[in-house]
Amino acid sequence: xxxxxxxxxxxxxxxxxxxxxxxxxxxxxxxxxxxxxxxxxxxxxxxxxxxxxxxxxxxxxxxxxxxxxxxxxxxxxxxxxxxxxxxxxxxxxxxxxxxxxxxxxxxxxxxxxxxxxxxxxxxxxxxxxxxxxxxxxxxxxxxxxx
Amino acid sequence: xxxxxxxxxxxxxxxxxxxxxxxxxxxxxxxxxxxxxxxxxxxxxxxxxxxxxxxxxxxxxxxxxxxxxxxxxxxxxxxxxxxxxxxxxxxxxxxxxxxxxxx
Numbered sequence: 001x002x003x004x005x006x007x008x009x010x011x012x013x014x015x016x017x018x019x020x021x022x023x024x025x026x027x028x029x030x031x032x033x034x035x036x037x038x039x040x041x042x043x044x045x046x047x048x049x050x051x052x053x054x055x056x057x058x059x060x061x062x063x064x065x066x067x068x069x070x071x072x073x074x075x076x077x078x079x080x081x082x083x084x085x086x087x088x089x090x091x092x093x094x095x096x097x098x099x100x101x102x103x104x105x106x107x108x109x110x111x112x113x114x115x116x117x118x119x120x121x122x123x124x125x126x127x128x129x130x131x132x133x134x135x136x137x138x139x140x141x142x143x144x145x146x
Numbered sequence: 147x148x149x150x151x152x153x154x155x156x157x158x159x160x161x162x163x164x165x166x167x168x169x170x171x172x173x174x175x176x177x178x179x180x181x182x183x184x185x186x187x188x189x190x191x192x193x194x195x196x197x198x199x200x201x202x203x204x205x206x207x208x209x210x211x212x213x214x215x216x217x218x219x220x221x222x223x224x225x226x227x228x229x230x231x232x233x234x235x236x237x238x239x240x241x242x243x244x245x246x247x248x249x
Contacts, residue, residue: 048163048194049210054171054228062167088209089226104166115171119229 003110003146004032004073007136009129011077016050016085016093017042019077020061023098026075033100034068041098050085058123059085059093062100069100072107074114074143078126078135095123109146117142156180156187156247159200159219161207165193172206172228179234185247203245204238220245 006026013019024038040063045052053059075098082092097114101107114122122142129135158176162169169191180187192200194211197218204221205212215222221241227233242248 044163049208051162051208051210052168054168055230056227058229060167060171062164064164064166087226099167101166107166108170111167111170112174115174115229119175119231 001071003107003143004030004071005136005139005143006030006073006075007078007132007139008076009078009126009132009135010080012080013083016045016059016083019059019079019083019093019096020045020098023061023075023077023096027073027098027100030073032069032071032073034070037063037068037100040064040067045085050087050091053085053087053090053093055118055123056090057082057093058090058095058097058118060097060099062098065101065103069102072099072101072110074099074110074139076126076135076139078129095126110143113143113146114139156185156204156242157200157202158187158189158204158206159197159202160189160191161194161197161205161211161215162191163193163211165191165196168228169193169207172225175229175231175234176206178231179238182231183235183238183242183248185242203247204241206234 027033041061079094082094125138160169160172173189173191205219209224
């Protein structure tokens with residue numbers, strides 16, 4: 001089964017917690033993750049720091065399979081205005097890619113494809129997208145075959 | 147060229163809070179960087195609490211986690227950008243040379 005994909009652009013949020021909630025909520029709505037998963041994503045950053053901000057402008061929040069994940073899913077939001085996550089080098093963030101995986105293996109191909117795409121300018125293609133359809137297409141090109 | 151150590155590949159651990167997202171992406175970047183440097187390596191992604199007990203040759207992760215690892219491996223490196231292979235290559239080269247993994 002291919003991963004569930006949801007994309008929104010032009011999302012307006014006041015801070016990093018709202019950014020994570022905006023990215024995670026479509027996964028709850030689609031039944032990919034349990035509502036508690038969203039809080040788990042926020043709590044992990046509170047406890048361990050903003051380590052999920054893994055490159056300039058890009059955050060990849062997620063929690064654990066046991067926090068309530070039914071299948072592999074990814075939800076991307078492109079923010080209208082970047083927000084601070086408190087990362088010493090990669091702030092501010094305007095691309096938030098939330099994902100969930102039901103175990104420690106099923107998402108590996110998806111992440112590999114996303115990492116490859118991000119290394120090749122996917123973030124800028126998402127920023128340039130004028131609507132969700134265009135942004136979805138940019139991601140689909142990268143994760144095709146996953 | 148790598149001289150390796152008794153035929154063992156370089157053991158690298160990439161860390162993040164959970165061990166299945168950011169650290170997995172850093173693992174992929176590290177595998178690519180080490181392959182390009184010509185250093186045979188075994189790279190594992192893990193969470194912060196498991197990394198120390200693995201006694202690796204190299205620990206890579208975000209600055210906010212690295213203070214826990216002082217002395218836990220011969221090479222402990224802060225990596226800010228997990229998808230930049232070229233930057234990671236540059237950061238690894240010096241320490242790997244000092245430790246005899248690179249000539």
